[in-house]
Amino acid sequence: MNEPAFQSALEQAAAIRTGQISAVELLEYYLERVQRFNPKLNAIVQTCPESARKRAEKADQAIARGELWGPLHGVPVTIKDTLEVVGMPCTSGSPVLKNHMPEKNAETVQSYIDAGAVVFGKTNIPLYGGDLQSFNKIYGQTNNPWNPECTPGGSSGGAAAALSAGLCCLEIGSDIGGSIRTPAHFCGLYGHKPSYGIVPQKGHIPPHPGIFTGEHGVCLDIMVVGPLARSIDDISLAMDLLIAPEPADRRGRQIRLPEPRRDSLKDLKIGLWMDDPVCPVDSSVGEVLQNAVDRLSAKKARIADKRPNVDFAGSHDCFLSLLAAVMGEGTPEKYFNKWLEDVKMLSPNDSSYLACHLRGATQLHRDWVLRDRLRQLLRQSWADFFREFDVLLCPVAPLPAIAHDQQYLYDRRITVNGNQREYMDLMGWAGLAGVVYLPATVIPAGRTRQGLPVGMQIVGPYLEDSTPIRAAKLISEVLGGFVPPDGY
Numbered sequence: 001m002n003e004p005a006f007q008s009a010l011e012q013a014a015a016i017r018t019g020q021i022s023a024v025e026l027l028e029y030y031l032e033r034v035q036r037f038n039p040k041l042n043a044i045v046q047t048c049p050e051s052a053r054k055r056a057e058k059a060d061q062a063i064a065r066g067e068l069w070g071p072l073h074g075v076p077v078t079i080k081d082t083l084e085v086v087g088m089p090c091t092s093g094s095p096v097l098k099n100h101m102p103e104k105n106a107e108t109v110q111s112y113i114d115a116g117a118v119v120f121g122k123t124n125i126p127l128y129g130g131d132l133q134s135f136n137k138i139y140g141q142t143n144n145p146w147n148p149e150c151t152p153g154g155s156s157g158g159a160a161a162a163l164s165a166g167l168c169c170l171e172i173g174s175d176i177g178g179s180i181r182t183p184a185h186f187c188g189l190y191g192h193k194p195s196y197g198i199v200p201q202k203g204h205i206p207p208h209p210g211i212f213t214g215e216h217g218v219c220l221d222i223m224v225v226g227p228l229a230r231s232i233d234d235i236s237l238a239m240d241l242l243i244a245p246e247p248a249d250r251r252g253r254q255i256r257l258p259e260p261r262r263d264s265l266k267d268l269k270i271g272l273w274m275d276d277p278v279c280p281v282d283s284s285v286g287e288v289l290q291n292a293v294d295r296l297s298a299k300k301a302r303i304a305d306k307r308p309n310v311d312f313a314g315s316h317d318c319f320l321s322l323l324a325a326v327m328g329e330g331t332p333e334k335y336f337n338k339w340l341e342d343v344k345m346l347s348p349n350d351s352s353y354l355a356c357h358l359r360g361a362t363q364l365h366r367d368w369v370l371r372d373r374l375r376q377l378l379r380q381s382w383a384d385f386f387r388e389f390d391v392l393l394c395p396v397a398p399l400p401a402i403a404h405d406q407q408y409l410y411d412r413r414i415t416v417n418g419n420q421r422e423y424m425d426l427m428g429w430a431g432l433a434g435v436v437y438l439p440a441t442v443i444p445a446g447r448t449r450q451g452l453p454v455g456m457q458i459v460g461p462y463l464e465d466s467t468p469i470r471a472a473k474l475i476s477e478v479l480g481g482f483v484p485p486d487g488y
Helices: 009-017 023-041 049-064 107-114 157-164 181-187 232-242 283-298 312-329 333-344 353-361 365-388 423-434 466-479
Strands: 044-047 076-080 118-123 171-175 190-193 224-229 269-272 302-304 391-395 413-416 419-422 440-447 453-459
Touching: 009 023, 009 049, 009 232, 023 044, 023 049, 023 076, 023 118, 023 157, 044 157, 049 118, 076 107, 076 157, 107 118, 107 171, 107 232, 118 157, 157 171, 157 181, 157 224, 171 190, 181 190, 181 423, 181 440, 181 453, 190 232, 190 423, 190 466, 224 232, 232 440, 232 466, 283 302, 283 391, 283 440, 283 453, 283 466, 312 353, 312 365, 312 423, 333 353, 391 423, 391 466, 413 423, 419 423, 423 440, 423 453, 440 466, 453 466
Parallel strands: 076 118, 076 171, 269 302, 269 391
Antiparallel strands: 044 118, 171 224, 190 224, 190 440, 391 453, 413 419, 440 453
């Protein structure tokens, strides 16, 4: 994969350092590719070519003087449009924020810039990042480079499509219900959902901009900010750059995570949770994952069909309730008041996703506290599991990339093994790790018989992000890594 478009960020940074290519040349190369390929993808929705060119020129001048800004010196990157970047609008997919021009970079964006990156574009998302597809009324729909009839996922769908098509080399996404992991799975990439609380949220929308302008702010429950890339080594580098306390905590708090538990595949203790009747996995995905497990077993990996002592249904219900509390917090008052009336009309037996959302979004604080206590019991069950095992392998989602569907969210349906299921089943497997704050790395595991990518989720112990990331590297040495889609 010598084509510059699909090189890793580390490879590109090395090429700039050694004079094989200049930062300006690499930027112009990507800008040309964006002009050529982005119209059919609509992945990158804003660019700032002039300011990016000026920074790339300064990067080359610094190299000429023998100066190195950091490990991403001169590397062109794009940023998900929920994260604020000075010089470009940050809309979070909302027409209300169409003209919002940030005065400061998000903390995570600044980390990339401090490491030498050249930010040149913003990538598409759904409204406020609240969907597993990526479309909105400002920028329209983003298509999957593996099949334009399919979504690249959401909410970091523009980021994933751009990376997969070779329009940028590194991204930052965010994830509350699979928004890093599902796009990585749908587009054949690497993505990492960090342990909750180790990467700053400051500068992410939501919450609404202009309220928390000082060092203090709101950290949304469950939500994390993390990287997407074509290389697991880029994921590791990005996490080294991104890990930091929130700004208000830095005068008394540092974050130093443990080293990875194992350095070889044969020493890695791997558990499996490959299907569950509560959120069944389609055979098209299951076949790819089973093949991956078989290949690992052939390499003498220590794999056992063991999982945490966690009831999927109970965990999923807890996740949906706590997620709804977050998603409902920013809802305009007139809609929230309607929900208060609608929830009274629900049958006690109504377990649909809409009913779960209404109950969770309008729950009493006492109920939230009780749910949080249940979460702590779930966290303990996972911790007990990780005393015996290093990582758990499981699906990212029940299906590969699905066809575009812009109906009302709760009217959408998916088909799994010939049976109709509710659309929000797509985030069932992501919720297992999300609700309990665990790190989870997604790797390319193969492709379906129809040629669509399938990812595998590697869940690790809390605050031991380096363990699933290292496991991802070891497993990828067997399964292979990113493969670009045809035509790019």
